[in-house]
Amino acid sequence: METYKSIIAYDGTDFKGFQRQAEVLRTIQGEFEGGLKRIGWKEESIKAAGRTDAGVHARGQVVSYVLDWRSQEINLTKALNANLPADIAVRDTEKAPAHFHPRYSARSRFYRYAILFAKNRDPLRERYSWRIWPIPSFETMTEITDWIIGRHDFGAFGNALAEGGHTVREVYRARWIQTMDGMIFEIEANAFLYRMVRRLVAAMLEVGRQPDRKEEFRELIRDSSRRWEGRIAPASGLCLEMVTY
């Protein structure tokens, strides 16, 4: 028996999130454990770096599990890929120390959020982005993004996952990038609050459209007793890109 760590990717559209729930609900964890069982896994549960929400995608989710596997790791990756549905895949697998925990051992998480500028619906793009119109001010959004970098109490933008947990998080880097027909938000932090990225994206977008609300945004960062009461950006645009150890 060895502990293995796999980097997995998935299209979150047709899942009710990562965490296993009632049998009837399709989840990443449920499907991944199903694949593991088909290659002989007999444990109770896998561990994961982050419990992505319903509809959120991943290119770099990390899971770990204990398995009796008598072949190379590359063959474990292949065996799993042959036993997982088309919308989940293993990108890489390696052995990990027994004490490795994908969540508690993680030093940082890196997310991307994709926005598409388009007046009309676009069925070939909206699966992996948030379509918006009109176009917000890139300059304003870049300016206010600097305010979230560093150690802040992000209580205005979400709750801690564990009850009673604190809401201070450290953002290592954050930026908006312009693309041909949209923009991408990149953010890396030690950890994130529940729906924090999606709330930040929605709030920054509001300010990008109404630059006179900049100070309101700054107050949300400064004063964690406040709360972002606006919308939450849809799950389709969000992707967990990488977890660093």
Added chain:
Amino acid sequence: METYKSIIAYDGTDFKGFQRQAEVLRTIQGEFEGGLKRIGWKEESIKAAGRTDAGVHARGQVVSYVLDWRSQEINLTKALNANLPADIAVRDTEKAPAHFHPRYSARSRFYRYAILFAKNRDPLRERYSWRIWPIPSFETMTEITDWIIGRHDFGAFGNALAEGGHTVREVYRARWIQTMDGMIFEIEANAFLYRMVRRLVAAMLEVGRQPDRKEEFRELIRDSSRRWEGRIAPASGLCLEMVTY
């Protein structure tokens, strides 16, 4: 009553192709006509530029229909988009002459086929591409692409859609483009045979991997009594980009 022409886009993944079939099968035509009915359309059938196959996508499919609409075309586009499922959308609508037929009036069709180079499955990319490995020779594929440009009998790569129809088609332009992690085939012709693009892509890819089979490919272009017996590239990579009138 006026004749309208709409440019539509769709993610073909969850459709059994364009053409309406038995009620239980989900088709683009069936869904689009359903949307039209919800805004008062009472005719028998829409017309379309091309009957894309199951799983094939479109950014520039063209349909026409006769409708009694007492408002601007932009409002017709909006009303349709509000009445169509998320995987079909209208990009633009305009009035057309009564004799307009999206298929018979078309001068050319332009398709793109996307290939992704990756060893392992990629759930966030394979919906819109064909994942292959190992990487074929771009130079060889570019060289043989020149042979298909112009007027040829493409009988080796497909059948005419109408029984007894001839198999001569004129390719106006065709090229392979290298991307960051794959390649894209672009082809414009006056018309295409059934599954012609997907057969051409698969055949060119084979030659790209076995350049000593170049002459075999040339013979298929020269001698229409031959037949490409190899695989057909999967529908997921193909997209009808534009129809020109």
